[in-house]
Amino acid sequence: MSIPDTAAARRRVSFHSLTVKEVRRLTEDAIEVTFAVPAQLAGHYDYLPGQYVALRVHMPDASGRDRELRRSYSICAVPVQFADGSSELTIAIKRDIGGEFSTWANAELAAGAVMDVMSPMGAFISRKGAASNVLNSMNHPGDLSNKAGNYVAIAAGSGITPVMALARSLLAANSGTRLDLVYANKATMDVMFLEELADLKDRYPQRFALHHVLTREQRIAPILSGRLDAEKLEFLLGTAIHAEGIDEWFLCGPFELVQLCRDVLAARGVQRDNIRFELFTTGRPDSPEGQRGRPVMIDSSEETYKIRFTLDGLTTEILSPVHARESVLNAALRVRPDVPFACAGGVCGTCRAKLVAGNVTMDENYALEPEELDAGYVLTCQSHPTTPEVTVDYDG
Known part of the structure; x- marks a missing residue:
């Protein structure tokens, strides 16, 4: 089990396909969903009470085009491991007014469904006792x-x-x-x-x-x-x-x-x-458009920021128009669809990266602790460049 401090609570994000083991109704508008975690993946789903996971699903938009949705849900049960090395993970999904995924899940999700589930993250854990x-x-x-x-x-x-x-x-x-x-x-x-x-x-x-x-x-x-x-x-x-x-x-x-x-x-x-x-x-529903990032048009004659980011050891550069006021996350998603994020609202901290060079301004921050800010970490979903070049490290 990982050490329960803030750094350990923010492990590297990874998604794996898990099978829904059971769906239990809690209220008229809420369900409890238990995922079966096979023995070979159990290590990816160790967690501390209070942490959360993100679900990644594909649903059609109004025009019928396939798009990706990510939604974060807290884990409601204590960790458990069975004799064969397998485990399980349980979350609760409450239907939100206008919430596409939560409405669908409450009406149609059933045992046997397969979903992409993110490895647990989050710093909402007890730190006073180990x-x-x-x-x-x-x-x-x-x-x-x-x-x-x-x-x-x-x-x-x-x-x-x-x-x-x-x-x-x-x-x-x-x-x-x-x-x-x-x-x-x-x-x-x-x-x-x-x-x-x-x-x-x-x-x-x-x-x-x-x-x-x-x-x-x-x-x-x-x-x-x-x-x-x-x-x-x-x-x-x-x-x-x-x-x-x-x-x-x-x-x-x-x-x-x-x-x-x-x-x-x-x-x-x-x-x-x-x-x-x-x-x-948070009252702010802004988010990138699925896994691609909001489209941005670049005119060769206009002023741009150069955003450089490192993920899984690979460094990528992308230009971002100054007038677009594009977030670092959105720019990164336009060229690397595997860039980590979940809520895109400054709440979960999944998109956290270390600012290596340049400066940014963050619109909101509900996830990073003061010591993380002092160490140079930013939420890329809320970060906008304020210098001609900005470099962030997701591996940092």
């Missing part, structure tokens, strides 16, 4: 070498997906660990993993506290009804939740909720290093 020790303790219940900790998770909607894996692993690893979970949804019928959360509560009644907040359904406790705003969160932290001495905070959901929680925690003096967060939406 994650490898957490998993070792789960495999060997008598070993409680992972230190006890106090954790709080705040999730909304499908943001519960990575939190499920984290909750299961942390609670199982040490009999002294405590976890409070605030989970916001519109109504009871929208709650993903409702039975699984109840089972966790039954299994760890003294150590797992679950607080369901429903925005469109009245609950007995008024504080658990209505939108989760700053006032309500402050009240919960001051009453229902053991908010002192927390080792790690996990925040997962839409941008507005995550930012609200970060602001409230910062005001309470919580150190940034103790907060892990992951966004499911």
Whole structure:
């Protein structure tokens, strides 16, 4: 198992074809999908609780032309390996309004389907205790070498997906660990993993506290009804939740909720290093067009940037018109369709590369940590050249 730090969490991207083992309905608008991982590929799919994978599928556009879609989904189960060396990987897919892939998956995806699945990535993992020790303790219940900790998770909607894996692993690893979970949804019928959360509560009644907040359904406790705003969160932290001495905070959901929680925690003096967060939406749907990149016309007389990038040891150069304000990722995709990316929204970090020469400006950054920025890493999907020549290294 890899060391659970930020660098190890961002391994080199690779896709492999996996077979869907089971599809289970969670709610009217969400399914759980389990992929079978054969023994020969098991090493490519080692993961830490809280990480995600990207799915790569081909679907026709409005004109019937084939195009590629990539969608990222968090892993919701703890790692498991069978006696024959094979393993499995489980994600949850919630139908989004207007979401082509999620709508298709919820209506038609079934066991036996084959999909390209990316190797797990992501830094939304526990770092206070060694994650490898957490998993070792789960495999060997008598070993409680992972230190006890106090954790709080705040999730909304499908943001519960990575939190499920984290909750299961942390609670199982040490009999002294405590976890409070605030989970916001519109109504009871929208709650993903409702039975699984109840089972966790039954299994760890003294150590797992679950607080369901429903925005469109009245609950007995008024504080658990209505939108989760700053006032309500402050009240919960001051009453229902053991908010002192927390080792790690996990925040997962839409941008507005995550930012609200970060602001409230910062005001309470919580150190940034103790907060892990992951966004499911940013409000910016911009993305490259499939695997080719947005087409760009180049006139020989116009000013251009020279973008140079290294991937798998091969260095490639491409010209990008200044007026096009093209991202480094888009330019790279025009000549190398295997350039790594998933969300193209500055959220997942899959397109991360090291800036070797020149300068860029990034529109958004929800994925890179300050120490990665200081080391020269950028998100190529959000990076635009500001110097005549720019060189990035995906292998760095």
